[in-house]
Amino acid sequence: MENAPIAKAEGLRERKRRETLRRIAEIGLRMFVERGYEATTLEAVAAAAGISARTFFHYFKTKDEILQFWQGGGGFLEAVRAALRRGSTRPRALRAVRDGLLEVLPRFTTENSVVADRIWYSTESLRAQKQAFFIELEQTVFAALCERWPRKDRRPGLRMTAMLAVGAFRLAIEARRHDRRTRPLTEYVRESFAVLEAQL
Amino acid sequence: MENAPIAKAEGLRERKRRETLRRIAEIGLRMFVERGYEATTLEAVAAAAGISARTFFHYFKTKDEILQFWQGGGGFLEAVRAALRRGSTRPRALRAVRDGLLEVLPRFTTENSVVADRIWYSTESLRAQKQAFFIELEQTVFAALCERWPRKDRRPGLRMTAMLAVGAFRLAIEARRHDRRTRPLTEYVRESFAVLEAQL
DNA sequence: TTGCAAATATGCAGTCGCTGCAATAATATT
DNA sequence: AATATTATTGCAGCGACTGCATATTTGCAA
Numbered sequence: 001m002e003n004a005p006i007a008k009a010e011g012l013r014e015r016k017r018r019e020t021l022r023r024i025a026e027i028g029l030r031m032f033v034e035r036g037y038e039a040t041t042l043e044a045v046a047a048a049a050g051i052s053a054r055t056f057f058h059y060f061k062t063k064d065e066i067l068q069f070w071q072g073g074g075g076f077l078e079a080v081r082a083a084l085r086r087g088s089t090r091p092r093a094l095r096a097v098r099d100g101l102l103e104v105l106p107r108f109t110t111e112n113s114v115v116a117d118r119i120w121y122s123t124e125s126l127r128a129q130k131q132a133f134f135i136e137l138e139q140t141v142f143a144a145l146c147e148r149w150p151r152k153d154r155r156p157g158l159r160m161t162a163m164l165a166v167g168a169f170r171l172a173i174e175a176r177r178h179d180r181r182t183r184p185l186t187e188y189v190r191e192s193f194a195v196l197e198a199q200l
Numbered sequence: 201m202e203n204a205p206i207a208k209a210e211g212l213r214e215r216k217r218r219e220t221l222r223r224i225a226e227i228g229l230r231m232f233v234e235r236g237y238e239a240t241t242l243e244a245v246a247a248a249a250g251i252s253a254r255t256f257f258h259y260f261k262t263k264d265e266i267l268q269f270w271q272g273g274g275g276f277l278e279a280v281r282a283a284l285r286r287g288s289t290r291p292r293a294l295r296a297v298r299d300g301l302l303e304v305l306p307r308f309t310t311e312n313s314v315v316a317d318r319i320w321y322s323t324e325s326l327r328a329q330k331q332a333f334f335i336e337l338e339q340t341v342f343a344a345l346c347e348r349w350p351r352k353d354r355r356p357g358l359r360m361t362a363m364l365a366v367g368a369f370r371l372a373i374e375a376r377r378h379d380r381r382t383r384p385l386t387e388y389v390r391e392s393f394a395v396l397e398a399q400l
Numbered sequence: 401t402t403g404c405a406a407a408t409a410t411g412c413a414g415t416c417g418c419t420g421c422a423a424t425a426a427t428a429t430t
Numbered sequence: 431a432a433t434a435t436t437a438t439t440g441c442a443g444c445g446a447c448t449g450c451a452t453a454t455t456t457g458c459a460a
Binding site for chain 4: 213257262
C-alpha cells in the first residue's frame with residue numbers, strides 16, 4: 001500500500017510470516033470449499049500448509065479467522081468509521097452512509113471474499129457470527145453518525161438511519177449471494193439503497 | 201395415530217422427564233449466574249442436577265439450550281407468526297407487528313427469562329447467537345406481513361417495516377437490559393415503537 | 401403377577417477446537 | 431561470534447459433544 005517514512009526493508013522473518021499466513025488462508029479456504037467447513041479439520045489445513053497443528057494457532061486464533069482474513073480481517077469496521085468521519089457533511093445521513101460504504105467496499109472485495117461469503121452462510125455457527133457482525137456495523141455507523149450530527153434530539157432518527165442503512169447493506173449482500181451471475185457488490189448496494197429511498 | 205386428543209393422563213415417565221428437564225434448566229441457569237457461563241462446566245451442571253454428563257445431552261443438545269429453554273425454547277418465532285396471521289388487518293403494518301409482539305410477549309416473559317437474557321450478552325458466542333435470532337425474527341415477520349399484504353409492489357416497504365419493527369424490539373430489550381430497575385418488557389416495547397413512529 | 405418391548409440412564413472411548421508449557425530451531429542484533 | 435528475539439513444535443490436557451454398547455426403569459398386556 002503506502003511506504004512508511006522509513007521504507008524499512010522487510011526482513012526475512014516478516015516475509016516468511018506473511019507468506020505462511022496467506023498460504024494457510026488460501027489452502028484453508030480451498031479446503032472449505034471442497035470438503036465443507038465443518039468437515040475440514042484444522043489438523044488437515046495445517047498439514048496441507050506444511051506446518052504443525054500447534055503452529056496454526058500462532059497465525060489464526062480460531063478456525064473461522066481463516067474466513068475473516070478474506071473479509072478484510074476486521075479492518076472493515078474501522079474503514080467505515082474512518083470514511084464516515086472523513087466524508088463531506090451530506091444533508092442526508094442515509095446518503096452519507098451509502099457513500100461511505102461504496103467508497104470502502106472495493107478495498108475489501110476480492111475474488112476470494114465472494115467465495116468466503118458463501119461459506120459464512122453454509123454453517124449455523126458461522127451464520128450467527130456473520131449476523132452479529134452486521135449488528136456491530138450498525139453500532140459503528142450509529143456512533144459515527146452521532147459524531148457528525150451531534151444534536152441529541154436527532155439521535156433516534158440517526159439510530160433508525162443506521163438500522164436502515166445496514167439493513168440495505170445486508171439485503172445487497174443477500175441479493176448477490178442469490179445471484180448466479182455475480183456483479184460487483186457496489187452495484188447491489190446502489191440498488192438496495194435506491195429501493196429503500198424510494199420507500200421513504 | 202393417537203386415540204384421545206384430550207389430556208391423556210401423564211405417565212410417570214413423562215412427568216419425570218419434564219421434572220428433570222426443568223431441574224437441569226434451573227440449576228444450570230443459577231450456576232451460570234453465580235460462576236459465569238463459560239466457567240460453568242457441563243459436567244458440573246449435570247452433577248448438580250443428579251444425572252450423568254452423558255444423560256445431560258439427552259435433555260439438551262447443547263449447553264446454550266439451557267438458556268433457550270428460558271426464552272421459550274424456540275416457540276417464540278412460531279407464536280409471533282401465529283399472532284400476525286390472526287391479528288386484524290391494521291392499516292399500518294408497523295402497528296400490526298407491534299401489537300403482535302405485545303400480545304405474544306407476556307407468554308414468554310418470566311422471572312428467569314430476564315436473568316437468562318443478561319447471560320446471553322455476557323459471552324461473545326452467545327451474543328452472536330442472540331443477534332442471529334433477531335435476524336430470524338425479522339425474516340419471520342417479513343414473511344407474515346407478505347401473507348397479509350400480498351401486493352408484490354409493497355414488499356420493499358414491508359421489508360423495511362420488518363427491519364424497523366425488529367429494530368425497535370431490539371432497542372426495547374437493550375433498554376431493559378441497561379435499566380437497573382426492570383419494568384415489564386412490554387412497556388419498553390411500547391416506548392421504543394413510540395420513538396420510532398415519531399420519526400416517521 | 402409376570403413377561404417383554406420401549407424408553408431412559410450410564411460408562412467409555414473418541415473427535416475436534418483450542419490452550420499452556422517447555423524445549424528447540426531459526427533469525428536478528430551487537 | 432555471542433546473544434537476544436521470535437518461531438516452531440510436541441505434549442499433555444480441557445471442555446463440548448457423539449456413537450456405541452450395556453444396564454436400568456417404566457408401560458402395557460397376557
